[in-house]
Amino acid sequence: MQADEHADEHADSPTPLDSVALAAVIAGTTAAVGVLDTELRYLYVNPALERINGIPAAAHLGRTVAELLPEIDAREDLMLAVLADGRTREIASSGQTPAASGALRRYWHGAYHRLEVAGRVVGVAAVLMEVMASDAEQQQLAQARRHLSLLDAANTRVGTTLDMDTTCAELVDLVVPGLADLATIEVFPRDVAPPVRPAPPGVTRLRRAALTAVPELRERLARFGVAGDYVDYQEDAAVTRCLATNQPVVENLTGDQQLGRLAPSPERVAAYRALGMHSAVIMPVSVRGGPIGVLALVRAGDSPTFTEQDVVVARELAGRAAVDLDHARRFTHEHTIALELQRSLLSEPRRPHPHIEVATRYLPADRSVLVGGDWFDIIPLPDGRHLKAMGDVMGHGVEAAVAMSHYRSLLRLLADEKLPPHRILEQLDRMVERSGLDRAATCLLAVVDRSGGMCQVSSAGHLPPVFIDPGATGTRLGDVPAGPPLGTGYGGYRTTQVRCTPGTVLFMYTDGLVERRGEDIDVSVGRLRELKLPASGDLEELLDEVLDRFGPGAEDDIAVMASRTRRALGGGPGKR
Incomplete structure (x- = not known):
């Protein structure tokens, strides 16, 4: 009777052969099998689950699904419910794993069971099979x-x-x-x-x-x-x-x-x-x-x-x-609106005397940039002199064009006062500050006697003029100190005497001609020393060549003006 009892006892316990067989079945099945502890950390994965996840088995151990596979919707909440009540559940999950699967989302159907040893809950076992989403999905x-x-x-x-x-x-x-x-x-x-x-x-x-x-x-x-x-x-x-x-x-x-x-x-x-x-x-x-x-x-x-x-x-x-x-x-x-306003204000300046040649151009930047406040003018003065002006109001759009018209009008008013260029700029600076006009501007003035010889030049923050002398003399930049821009109220402008013989071309411009992203402005301005009169000597042709060379790549509007006093008083007016 006792022997029979021992026989029955051994019949209820797995033999070493049974354990080996069970391990072989789990390892060899195409179903993915995993065991997780009560914290949902991996205790065991079979080769099929190892292949599905694309991660070595050893790398699973001690890590949770969320830590190991963050792109998987593993439904940890349902696994915890299995641990809590012991009721087996079938759970669908989806996502992507490191295993080569392309960009498509993968889907799994699994059965989850609670594991107990001697009445104590030790974890949950999962048996998973991969399924395909429907064509519609x-x-x-x-x-x-x-x-x-x-x-x-x-x-x-x-x-x-x-x-x-x-x-x-x-x-x-x-x-x-x-x-x-x-x-x-x-x-x-x-x-x-x-x-x-x-x-x-x-x-x-x-x-x-x-x-x-x-x-x-x-x-x-x-x-x-x-x-x-x-x-x-x-x-x-x-x-x-x-x-x-x-x-x-x-x-x-x-x-x-x-x-x-x-x-x-x-x-x-x-x-x-x-x-x-x-x-x-x-x-x-x-x-x-x-x-x-x-x-x-x-x-x-x-x-x-x-x-x-x-x-x-x-x-x-x-x-x-x-x-x-x-x-x-x-x-x-x-x-x-801004372009039409600017064009109406920048009508070609009148020649103050039949012996003065003038050529001008205004070139708007491309359509991605609003029209700006570039302007130029030539104003006759007493005793055969004339005032040449080139300016650039800060900013773009209708407001800049309107501000430009104010500057131009004030300059014409002050020019009649017989003041030297630096005094004109000082008066203009004060008037703009008092008027409440909130847009500063640069300005370059040159007073020239039609008989030639010298000209008086003063700058309010503007780039220097260029002088193209006749014959083989060459081209030079005017050494003109630049005071503060107009509208700041600082003043401090100076007049510089610059040689300007009959036939010398005075070339004035706004910064859109030379400013280029990534290049120092002094380098850009320095290239203007290479300007030469065309063989014809025509000022219009000179401006065409200047814009062909310097215009491409401009990010701002360009205004240019070339002028000179004719050598012979008996000659007719030059081409405009």
Whole structure:
């Protein structure tokens, strides 16, 4: 009886052979097996789990899932629940591991059991199998990644300039093919250019600012139109409805009736059908002041119809573009006003005497920079003398151009006082300070006697003049001390006598001609010593050569003036 009892006792205990077999099964199974302690730290992983995680087994031990695999949603809360109540649970988890799996998210289904020894809870065992996400889930994940990529790219690829058409082109190039097979942006004509003809009553007229399509549709794109076209939309067209409600219009185009609701006119239906269109989204491009235009997205051929997520992304992109387009619109408006004002004020200066030759140029910087306050003038003085002036008001825009007109008017008033150049600058400095004009300016004055010989030069923070002597004498920079800019109230200007014989060309300029990023201004100014009169001796040709050489790369406006006293009093006036 006792022997039988011992036999039964050994039958309930695992033999060494049983343990070896169990270890072999766990190690050899394709299922991933792991054991974690009560703190959810790894105690054991089998080779299958080691391969799934892409981390050696030894590296697992003593570390939690969160520490080891931070990109895994392992549901630690459910594992703790298994430890707490002992109820086995099936848990789904997902994420990415260091194992080579590409960029796709991986999915696992696991069974989790509580482990006990002599009635004491020691951990949890997990048996995992990798499963594949459904095709729909995979497509949704891929679509979400594309959408996020589009939104991220919009931050750097759209709105790089203050030009409306460029901004529109950047947006349509971004959304094709990522969001549509064809895309166009159309804006109200008042925001870009005046319409070529008045729109009929009840018709909404837009200007197509940008248009693009995937390569396979480009040959048929001509029937759709080109950038720059004016398009008239009837009252019931999708674009008109979109602008009226300031809400997107989504059309699934299953027939000519639906196409007709989208088209600006019945004649355009055939072009839409030839393009193979089957879905369209018309999205308003609006700012707080109202609509600027619309963004139209089209899908054709085998492309899927637009989803709600597509519409959400399109709305976000249109909203971001609207801000950039509004900035461009405001810039264009202000730039046009400032440029016209400056041009009206910088009409070619009159020649104070028929024996004085004058040539001038004003060159605005590119459209990304507002027009500035550059100015020049020649003012006749008593006794055959004349005052030459070159100035540059700080800042840009309409305010700078208006301030420039004040400086120019005050200078003409003071020039009649028969003062030397430095006294003119002192008076001008005081008057500007008292007037409350809050924009400082640099200014270079030169008083020249038409008989030649010497000229008086004074500078208020301006760059030195250049003298190009006739013959082989050469070119020299005027050694003129520069006092403080005007409008500071400091004064302290000096007049310098500079040799200026008949035939010597006095060349004056603003800093836009020579300032270049990353280069010392003294080096840039020093290159002006290389200026030479062209073989013809013509001042207009001289300025053409100067701007061809120094103009490219300018980041600020450029004003230049070349003048000289003719040698022979009997000669006629030079070319202007």
